[in-house]
């Protein structure tokens with residue numbers, strides 16, 4: 230379908246979810262399975278390295294998907310981003326470029342490319358609207374990742390402009406939920422603190438290390454809400470501009486840590502490690518554009534933390550947690 234076409238029906242398509250094992254990709258697969266009659270295509274890492282241009286071209290040419298959710302990438306929390314910037318820049322540039330260009334070459338009808346709220350300037354005015362992009366310097370701790378993500382957004386825009394491809398991009402806020410990464414070096418804050426409070430409880434200790442000062446403000450969206458928004462956008466959104474996905478509500482890292490403590494280990498005590506970075510002081514998205522289209526999140530943060538902790542316990546028992 231051309232960039233100016235009508236909304237796409239969600240039934241009976243061949244849909245490639247690039248990055249199906251991750252937090253986001255696995256949620257999108259769950260939602261596609263539950264809500265559509267689509268044939269879902271996935272490419273395990275062992276059989277397809279998305280950084281390999283020839284392999285990606287060949288795979289997409291052979292599989293001929295109608296639509297692609299491009300949610301693959303090298304991702305991680307503040308520490309992984311800060312200490313592995315070359316990897317975050319290279320892997321993500323390659324993956325995004327290869328998949329977007331192959332989608333164009335194989336006439337894929339629609340691509341949804343997922344970015345991240347770290348694309349916006351460190352001192353963007355809050356809440357951050359879509360037009361803040363490229364209006365100021367980026368946050369240093371995730372500059373490599375942000376630059377790769379910005380390149381992906383621009384690729385979608387330029388392939389639309391030059392080749393009339395219906396490639397759209399969406400920018401989610403910080404995410405959490407089932408299938409998150411619980412490795413303490415590379416995870417994001419929410420799964421890291423969930424694991425730390427859990428281990429303190431199990432070990433009969435109280436102190437839990439919280440990185441930074443606790444004063445940074447962040448917004449958290451459950452990945453099931455994110456997946457729901459992605460399916461909604463695939464069906465209803467066909468514009469050049471990227472679009473924010475979030476709750477529009479933020480809280481301090483201290484408040485988040487207290488909320489996780491209350492769910493996981495009420496006897497726990499927060500101990501702040503000031504040698505670790507705070508990152509961007511505040512990052513809350515302006516979600517007016519998505520709300521005006523008729524989409525809103527459903528899962529509030531406390532329910533989401535409780536549900537994710539239950540999921541953590543269930544999967545701890547069967548040894549299938551990522552990063553543990």
Ligand code: GFB
Nearest residue numbers: 306307310347371416417418421439440441445506507508
């Ligand atoms: O989740 P997080 O790593 O992502 O960190 P960012 C958020 C805040 O939580 C920072 C603090 O201020 C951290 O210092 N924090 C406290 C912790 N304790 C911990 C802990 O045990 N682990 C972690 N990881 N943080 C990433 C970006 O930034 O967010 C990416 O680097 C991406 O590019 C992603 O955009 C969504 O929000 O700081």
